[in-house]
Amino acid sequence: MSKRSDSWLRLTHVVASIEADLSKTLQRKHGLGLSDYRALHRLSLSPDLELRMQELAAHLGLNQSSVSRMVERLERSGFTVRDLCPNDKRGVYTVLTDKGRTCLESAQPDYEAALAASLKDHGCEDLLSAAFIKAE
Numbered sequence: 001m002s003k004r005s006d007s008w009l010r011l012t013h014v015v016a017s018i019e020a021d022l023s024k025t026l027q028r029k030h031g032l033g034l035s036d037y038r039a040l041h042r043l044s045l046s047p048d049l050e051l052r053m054q055e056l057a058a059h060l061g062l063n064q065s066s067v068s069r070m071v072e073r074l075e076r077s078g079f080t081v082r083d084l085c086p087n088d089k090r091g092v093y094t095v096l097t098d099k100g101r102t103c104l105e106s107a108q109p110d111y112e113a114a115l116a117a118s119l120k121d122h123g124c125e126d127l128l129s130a131a132f133i134k135a136e
Contacts, residue, residue, distance in 0.1 A: 018118040025114035030107040035060060035070055037111060040079060040104040043096035050083065050095040079103055 001009075023034040032040075042059045043049055051059070057067040071094050074080040079100030085091030096104075119125050 014122045014124060018115070018122060018124070021118040021121075022111060022114050025110055026107060029110050030103065032103070032107060033070075033073075035062065035066075036074060036079075037104070037107055039067075039070060039074065039094075040096060040100050041108075043080065043094065044101060044104055046096075048095075049101070050093045052085070053092050053094060056094055074100065077103075 019034060022037075026032045026034060026037050030037075038060055039056060042056065043051060053067055053071065054064065056071075057064050060067065062070070071080060071082065074094075075082065077099075078097060080094050080096055083093045083095050085093060
């Protein structure tokens with residue numbers, strides 16, 4: 001294997017480990033999956049706190065059926081509601097509720113702390129800094 005392939009394999013392993021750490025923290029402290037948290041966060045950044053289902057899927061890198069199941073879970077918890085698009089009755093929006101925003105605000109500090117700790121544990125702080133410097 002090439003050095004590039006070895007590095008890529010190591011990077012994907014580190015990302016998977018960090019995501020597992022984040023997932024454990026969110027599940028244990030807030031009963032949220034990592035995709036659930038990311039969906040709530042993405043909705044909180046959207047105009048009117050809503051996105052079409054296909055837009056949410058694209059932002060999260062998930063397929064339509066996975067997002068539908070996730071949104072159903074979020075709705076059962078009262079974190080989101082679905083709304084029909086007024087201009088296109090086939091279009092469905094997912095809307096962040098006050099309860100969902102409160103849950104997100106409660107989970108954010110734990111997410112950020114777990115992310116910082118995991119990045120440090122895996123020696124990624126310098127790697128991320130270097131990546132952002134190159135991107136600019």
